[in-house]
Amino acid sequence: MSSVSTVAIIGAGVAGLNCAKTLLAADVAVTVFEKSRGLGGRLATRRLESGTTFDHGAQYFTARDELFRAQVDQWCANEMASLWQGRIVSWNHGMCSELPEKQDRYVGVPTMNSIAKSLAAGLEVRTNVTVKSLRRSDGSWYIEDANGTCHGPYAALISTAPPPQTQFLVGSFSPAISAKITKVTMAPCWAVMVQLHKPLVVPFDAAFVNNSALSWVARNSGKPGRSIAESWVLHASASWSRSHFEESADDIALALIEEFWEATRATPQAPALMLAHRWRYALPEEPLSERYVLDWDCQLGVCGDWCGGPRVEGAYLSGLALAEALLAAT
Ligand SMILES: Cc1cc2nc3c(=O)[nH]c(=O)nc-3n(C[C@H](O)[C@H](O)[C@H](O)COP(=O)(O)OP(=O)(O)OC[C@H]3O[C@@H](n4cnc5c(N)ncnc54)[C@H](O)[C@@H]3O)c2cc1C
CATH class of the missing domain: 3.90.660.10 (Polyamine Oxidase; Chain A, domain 2)
Structure with a gap:
C-alpha cells in the first residue's frame, strides 16, 4: 500500500475516474468530487425527456x-x-x-458516458459538489465546496479539471504546477x-x-x-x-x-x-508533453487530457500515470 493513504480527486471525467480506480485497486481511500450531476465530464451524454440521447461532447x-x-x-x-x-x-x-x-x-x-459509469464502479464519487477552494493545514488537504461544506483531511489532492479551472484552485499552492498549467x-x-x-x-x-x-x-x-x-x-x-x-x-x-x-x-x-x-x-490546443505534473512538497498532482496527449485515450493514460506515480512513492 502507498504511503499516501487518502486522496481527493477533483473531476469525474475519464482522467479522474481512471486515476481513482487505479488508486482504489491499491487500497488507497479515494474520494472524487464532481460539480455536475452525472459522470464523464466531456465524455458527455445529454438525455432528453423523450428518451433521445445525444453525444454532444466526445x-x-x-x-x-x-x-x-x-x-x-x-x-x-x-x-x-x-x-x-x-x-x-x-x-x-x-x-x-x-x-x-x-x-x-x-x-x-x-x-458515451457508459464508459465513465464502468470506471466509477465501486468508487466514492460525490456528484453535484463544486470545489470552490482548497486549504492546506498541518500537511493535509481540505476542500471547501460551493455550499460552504468542508471535506477532509486528505493526504494528497489531485485536480483533473481543465487548466484554467485547475489553475484557479491549485495555482497558489505550487509555483511549479502553476507554471506548467499556464502553458496550455x-x-x-x-x-x-x-x-x-x-x-x-x-x-x-x-x-x-x-x-x-x-x-x-x-x-x-x-x-x-x-x-x-x-x-x-x-x-x-x-x-x-x-x-x-x-x-x-x-x-x-x-x-x-x-x-x-x-x-x-x-x-x-x-x-x-x-x-x-x-x-x-x-x-x-497543445497539451503538455508530460502525462501529469506532481509536486511532492505539497502532495499535489494534476492530470487530464491536457497532460501528455489529448482526447479520451490521453485522459485515460494521464489518470493512470499519475496514480502509478503516487503509488510508486513508498
Ligand atoms: C465537443 C468535444 C468533442 C470532442 N471529441 C472527441 C472525440 O471525438 N474523441 C476523443 O477522444 N475526444 C474528444 N473530445 C475530448 C474528450 O472529451 C476529452 O479529451 C476527455 O473527455 C477529457 O477527460 P478529462 O477527464 O481529462 O477531463 P473532463 O472530462 O473535462 O473532466 C474534468 C471534470 O472536472 C469537473 N470539474 C471541473 N471543475 C470542478 C470543480 N471546481 N469541482 C468539481 N468538479 C469540477 C468537470 O465537471 C469535469 O467533469 C471532445 C471534447 C469535446 C468537448
Whole structure:
C-alpha cells in the first residue's frame, strides 16, 4: 500500500475516474468530487425527456496505446462500448473524400458516458459538489465546496479539471504546477444537437467538414445502441466558436443548422428539436508533453487530457500515470 493513504480527486471525467480506480485497486481511500450531476465530464451524454440521447461532447474514441486498447477490448466484451462502423468522410464544399488514415473508432453504448459509469464502479464519487477552494493545514488537504461544506483531511489532492479551472484552485499552492498549467490553452466548441422528423439523405454518417463554420457533423442516431429517431450532432470549428462565444444558444443553433444545410447540400427540413451547448474548454490546443505534473512538497498532482496527449485515450493514460506515480512513492 502507498504511503499516501487518502486522496481527493477533483473531476469525474475519464482522467479522474481512471486515476481513482487505479488508486482504489491499491487500497488507497479515494474520494472524487464532481460539480455536475452525472459522470464523464466531456465524455458527455445529454438525455432528453423523450428518451433521445445525444453525444454532444466526445464523439468517439480511438485506441492506439496497448493498455488503452486492452481496456477498450474489455469494454466491448462487456457490451459497454462498441466499434462504430459508420461511414466517416472528409467533406469539402459538397464533395466527399475518404479519410487518409483508416482507424477503428469506438463509442460507449448505449451512451458515451457508459464508459465513465464502468470506471466509477465501486468508487466514492460525490456528484453535484463544486470545489470552490482548497486549504492546506498541518500537511493535509481540505476542500471547501460551493455550499460552504468542508471535506477532509486528505493526504494528497489531485485536480483533473481543465487548466484554467485547475489553475484557479491549485495555482497558489505550487509555483511549479502553476507554471506548467499556464502553458496550455483550451479551444472552445459550440455543439448543436438536432432531432429531425425524417432521415437525412447524405452520403456519410459523419464528416470532418472543411471550409465551413462547422468542423464535424455526425448522425448521432446511427451510432450503435442509440434511439432510432433521426438525430445529428454538429460541432463548430474552434475559430468560429471563439468568435461567436458570447452569443445566445438559440442564435447559435439557428446559425449552425443553416450552415449544416448549406455545407451538406441536404434538403432542409424543420427540426423537431434543436439545442446548443457551449463547451468553454473543449480541447487542449497543445497539451503538455508530460502525462501529469506532481509536486511532492505539497502532495499535489494534476492530470487530464491536457497532460501528455489529448482526447479520451490521453485522459485515460494521464489518470493512470499519475496514480502509478503516487503509488510508486513508498
Ligand atoms: C465537443 C468535444 C468533442 C470532442 N471529441 C472527441 C472525440 O471525438 N474523441 C476523443 O477522444 N475526444 C474528444 N473530445 C475530448 C474528450 O472529451 C476529452 O479529451 C476527455 O473527455 C477529457 O477527460 P478529462 O477527464 O481529462 O477531463 P473532463 O472530462 O473535462 O473532466 C474534468 C471534470 O472536472 C469537473 N470539474 C471541473 N471543475 C470542478 C470543480 N471546481 N469541482 C468539481 N468538479 C469540477 C468537470 O465537471 C469535469 O467533469 C471532445 C471534447 C469535446 C468537448
